[in-house]
Amino acid sequence: MNTVPEYKFCPVCGGSLNASVLKSGEPSRLVCSSCGFVFYQDPKLAACSIVEVDRRIILLQRSVQPQKGKWVMPGGFVDRGEEVKAAAMRETEEECGIKTRIKDLLGIYSYPGRVVVVSVYLAEYVSGALRAADESMDMMLVTPEEIPWNDLAFPSTVDALKDYVARKKTNSLNREDAKDAKKEQ
Numbered sequence: 001m002n003t004v005p006e007y008k009f010c011p012v013c014g015g016s017l018n019a020s021v022l023k024s025g026e027p028s029r030l031v032c033s034s035c036g037f038v039f040y041q042d043p044k045l046a047a048c049s050i051v052e053v054d055r056r057i058i059l060l061q062r063s064v065q066p067q068k069g070k071w072v073m074p075g076g077f078v079d080r081g082e083e084v085k086a087a088a089m090r091e092t093e094e095e096c097g098i099k100t101r102i103k104d105l106l107g108i109y110s111y112p113g114r115v116v117v118v119s120v121y122l123a124e125y126v127s128g129a130l131r132a133a134d135e136s137m138d139m140m141l142v143t144p145e146e147i148p149w150n151d152l153a154f155p156s157t158v159d160a161l162k163d164y165v166a167r168k169k170t171n172s173l174n175r176e177d178a179k180d181a182k183k184e185q
């Protein structure tokens, strides 16, 4: 997911691409020696969902490389022109067979030298029968305590789930505080 081939030819005219620095301080760009087309190698955006079903969340076991056999939340690449939230919901439906509703953006996860930028939403179950499909060989519903930290697929999976668990703790502490404040009144 994070390695891209070196492009050799211009996608516009088929001329050869050469790396050159166009602006000092910026990375070198692939520039066509024939027509001058600049091939900007942009990040790739992925959209994932942490889907809550009752008090558990959905994890999928990857059936394809990279990280085959490891666990992830439902998600995949955003298509050009597609709304990011729509991509998150589409991927969940493709991979788990269910419709979801996006509740909130949990975070955006990116790493130096990595091509993929991962957006992670909090979502809730709406309808449909849960099943593992597409790029998954298995599925499980886990409580935050049951998350298999040593078998998660990507750094973004670990970081997003850590943020999710931290947010859950903060929310339940806030609820406890609110209860205590009521009692004291």
Ligand SMILES: [Zn+2]
Binding pocket: 010, 011, 012, 013, 014, 015, 032, 033, 034, 035, 036, 037
């Ligand atoms: Zn060209």
